[in-house]
Amino acid sequence: MTQSPAAGPARVVVLGGGLAGTLAAAALAPYAGDVLVLEQDGVLPATPAPRPRLPQAAHAHMLWAGGAEAVEALLPGVVDDWLAAGAHRIPIPNGMVSFSPAGWYRRSWAPTHYLISAGRDLLDWVVRRRVQELPRVRIRTGVKVTGLTGDATRVRGVQLTNAEGRRELVGADLVVDATGRGSRSTQWLRDIGGPTVRETVVDAGVRYASRRYRAPEGAERDWPVVHVAADPRADRPGLVATILSVEDGQWHVSLSGTRGGEPSSGDELFEDFARRVRHPLVAELLARAEPISGVTVFARTANRRRYFEQADVPAGFVALGDAATSLNPVYGHGMSVAALGAVALRARAAARAPLSSPAFARGARRAIARSTAAAWSLAVGQDRFYPGCIGAGPTFADRLGARYTHRLVRAATGNGLVVRKLTDVMALRRPARVLAGPAVLLAAALGPRRAPLDGPELTEAERAVLSRPPLRTPQPDTADRGI
Incomplete structure (x- = not known):
């Protein structure tokens, strides 16, 4: 069966029914005649359940304030929906116990930011349910997209294999690639005479291992994020441990x-x-919690940026989320970058350029690239320093930037202004250039205003959990450090 682009309002085809794809549909629905989302999974769960084609959902996910506000702008009320479904809204910085490369962050500063913590299946399900209710949006499952149709001047649709194994051509005025890390759109563009899209890869070889625990009694709610970061200056592999409170009284580790x-x-x-990271706090907490799942590993974590905005890409094509820029998940920015890209897509649509016009796609590609710049710089600026990293090593500018960043992190252990500015950037609310303002430069030069902490700042309730007898005893060679 062959369909042609509509003669009236633009027809949009979105490739991928995950978070990036559904947010792209939400962004464009008010400006399109029809939005068709094509998803390879045969069935999308009607509850917060795992999806076969989303293996990274088994790992801890956080949605920083900038990302959460972007999703809220696209789907008003979605944050309340997440919270009603069991997600946690954690205030930052006082809701985070974090051991930075320069020492422990304080928790006595007033909250200025937040993050949403929940299982990825729950976050996706709430968004998908809201998008399915939008007029002009349809989600078609069980189809495998195998290429684009069109030529070097315009993408005109996609080729797919349907659930019965038959080949179809689906016409579109605009195709949005939201197929994630496994995207093949750079090859598909070449197949129709399009350009070679330049690509940068920075791969520190990160491997994730994740597990769910039943939170100890009293730690089911109002529990902080616990994070022990790696130190990229140490010239050894970077080990990281994180506990996030999620739905159903569980910890996602x-x-x-x-x-x-x-x-x-x-x-x-x-x-x-967990005892091999720079501080054993996470391990000590886990010893007092009950594991309720096995361990799941994931290793497709390279930072990869495809510069669609710099290539002479045919009209009618845009890439979003991991299909354009994928990031090492340790920084927690993947979902937020997809959401900010979708907001950039909507802003271009609201500017009234027809979705089918070359100007729209060209401007959208540039806007999406700008929305990812801060997260990309944060990720590769750290990962390039780890031993064995694949990709261009740190330049002189990278080394200067890393030295300045470390001074900022050190200052943040005792300076509330620097904490706010760093969190502005980490939460993707502000661009990285705010860290070069006069007040921040002076604070970095002067260093922390307060003496460094000699251990984590914990509440009485948090210390009470640690004071309980451990449920499991560590092996002798891992029990040589305490809190």
């Missing part, structure tokens, strides 16, 4: 290591690895 320091998939080694 993710451990990660760069090339040469990867965690194992073995259940019995999970907590041993």
